[in-house]
Amino acid sequence: MSHNPEQDAAAYLGGAMREKKSRRFEEHLLECQDCWNEVTLARRGRVLSESARAIAPQALRERVRASVESEPATSPAPRLQWAGAAGLAAAVVIAVVGMLVRTPAPGPNAIRQPDPVAQAIVDFQDRRVPAEGTTTHEAPDLTEIGFQIAGAGSGAIGELKVDGFAYLDATGRRLQIYVADEPFPEAVGAKSWSGPDSPWTASAQGIQILCADSPLRLLALSDRPEVLQAVSAYLKMS
């Protein structure tokens, strides 16, 4: 094996080595201090740089949506059909949009989540909760941690019957909670807190997800990790 610690470590960490060569390099690592130092240092650098990732502010996402909507098209394009729209009263709190039920359609590189989780993510992004009936579960009272109910309704996400509750706090932070009788499927990439039946957390498309069975069977979503931390601590999830 040619010996260029920097080049070899870069190729090894960047996944550019074939499996056989990679295994040989791992064996070599145990004997070569220079290569070991290269790999260790670069790994630490990677942890540092990845820790600096930022999330685009919600206001920016909304600005992008608004600019796309207001950008004049060069030629007429078909419009979405909005059958059954009940219309929007000025500054009305709720707008019925009838048949417009946006279904999960992840981008070409997105990981496909189980249907209920995927629909919950889309609903959070679109600021919607199901509204096929009135809720049967009581909404978790989160006023003590500053969150007020902004909307509620029952229906289904995927095939799972749920009650959905949307919350807002005074600073505009959003939280969406689904309560169900049946268990929620685990999100792809979910991390359990302590075991198979313990709460799990996941992150998808910039949205944090928390799921627990006790004291309520719920799925909570927010774009702010600290919001879910506050909820899990306040509700004493286990």
Place this chain on the structure above:
Amino acid sequence: MIAINLGPAESLILETMTNSDFDFIQATLPAADLIYNLARRSTTGREEAEDLVQETYLRALKAWRAHRRPEKVEPWMATICLNIIRSDYRRDRRRPDEVLSAEPGRWQASDDNTEDAAFSHIQREQVNALIERLPEEQRTALTLVDLCGLTAAQAARITRSPRGTVLSRVHRGRKALAIMAKANKVKDHES
């Protein structure tokens, strides 16, 4: 389904959006974090970064409407963003010595939220300042791979560099970052 008026403009926007634009938003909005990270590393401040993100989306929209749609959205958007930076943003501008300030609550959470929370905003601010000190080619490669989450192959295509060169720049950038962090007593999750 009901649209809750958490932001009144949202419902109106959806009502007037075409199918094509709706598909565009669906496909490209998940790349917002990637473009934002790229823009923050390439501009003089947050406001300018947000303008750059918006311009990137509008240019991408124009291509999308002209049916020039990518196989993979993320590298496509990153290329558009970098082209704008090359053509417009660098003209008559020098990178400032600005140290990016911490943005409480706006940082990418790791898989483990508790662990992430423990990594303080002050430490992140320090890491950002160190990344700013890297040579430009290393900073770009590190930004595309570590901050934007692109593969080395994608970063190579975007920067029109050989993959090995990108790997080498990323590696040197990470090493330099680790060394500077040690010298400046900046801790990471694993320290």
